[in-house]
Amino acid sequence: MHFLSLLVPLGLSIQHVSAAGAPVFYLKLFPTSSTVFRDELISRMDNISRWSCTNEPGVTKHALVIPRGGGDNLTAYSIEQYDDDEALNKHLAADIVSTSLLKWSQDTPNIWAHNPTVQNFTVISGQSFVKPEFAKVADPYIVVEALTYMEGGVHHVIDHWEEEVDASRNESGTLAFGIYTDPGNKDKLWTLAAYESEDYLKNTHNKSPTARELEEHTSGMRTSMQRILLQKKGGFLYKGLTCA
Ligand SMILES: *[C@@H]1O[C@H](CO)[C@@H](O)[C@H](O)[C@H]1NC(C)=O
Ligand SMILES: *[C@@H]1O[C@H](CO)[C@@H](O)[C@H](O)[C@H]1NC(C)=O
Ligand SMILES: *[C@@H]1O[C@H](CO)[C@@H](O)[C@H](O)[C@H]1NC(C)=O
Ligand SMILES: *[C@@H]1O[C@H](CO)[C@@H](O)[C@H](O)[C@H]1NC(C)=O
DSSP, rough: SSSSSSOOOTTTTOOOOOTTTOOOOEEEEESSSSHHHHHHHHHHHHHHHHHHHHTTOOOOOOEEEEEEEESSEEEEEEEEEEHHHHHHHHHHHHHEEEEIIHHHHHHHHHHHHHEEEEEEEEEEOOOOOOEEEGOOOSEEEEEEEEEETTTTTTHHHHHHHHHHHHHHTTOEEEEEEEEEEEETTEEEEEEEEESOHHHHHHIIIISSSSHHHHHHHHHGGGGEEEEEEEEEEEEEEEESSBBO
């Protein structure tokens, strides 16, 4: 039905247990039943982000995004990253989350067209970045990709992807880039990227020697590729002295 392999129906307040001390990274999908509900959800979650930015050091990303282009006015996603389980559970237990999000969603009938779902990513140490310049771009062009490889293929492509992350750090218009493995599927990788514009992605990033080499060395092992183009509507992907 959707881009995500919809793993787990989202219990918004569920306690999470992952490898001790490991970061927790979620892409949550909220299929609302009306644009009014979608926009209210975004506004409530944006409000939580603002509070979280100053009060929760362990919350490192809490961004609200929607599909680009206006063709889908019902779906919202959140991109959330926590330093570890403790930071996540503390966030879920915060008063503002219960009152302005959980209670609202429980008390409002028919908010969802389908149950919200969540995909989690495994954060690979050193293989993602968000630059301070992200905060200066009014409408960053955000792209999430799901890539599936032949059995065992991730092992062969991962070095090429790591080179791509390193090369992307040097690209002035590549504001964020990260690769992640999928805890539920060893043959899958996820990427999260943000560019200063669509033009920069198409005409600079994709044309770099490293991107060409990556494609040349990995496309033969790839069995599927899905991409969602996203626009930020609230919250933050970058956390510095302020959040953006
Ligand atoms: C949402 O999209 C539907 C289908 O394209 C359209 O009929 C509707 O007017 C849109 N609603 C809003 C509030 O933009
Ligand atoms: C917005 O956040 C503040 C805390 O920063 C909270 O007191 C308020 O209830 C929130 N408003 C809504 C509508 O969730
Ligand atoms: C990135 O730039 C730095 C400094 O200019 C350079 O030393 C490094 O080799 C570059 N890395 C890549 C992967 O191009
Ligand atoms: C996330 O990944 C872990 C490890 O595979 C899994 O146990 C968990 O159910 C996943 N989903 C959520 C929502 O945490």
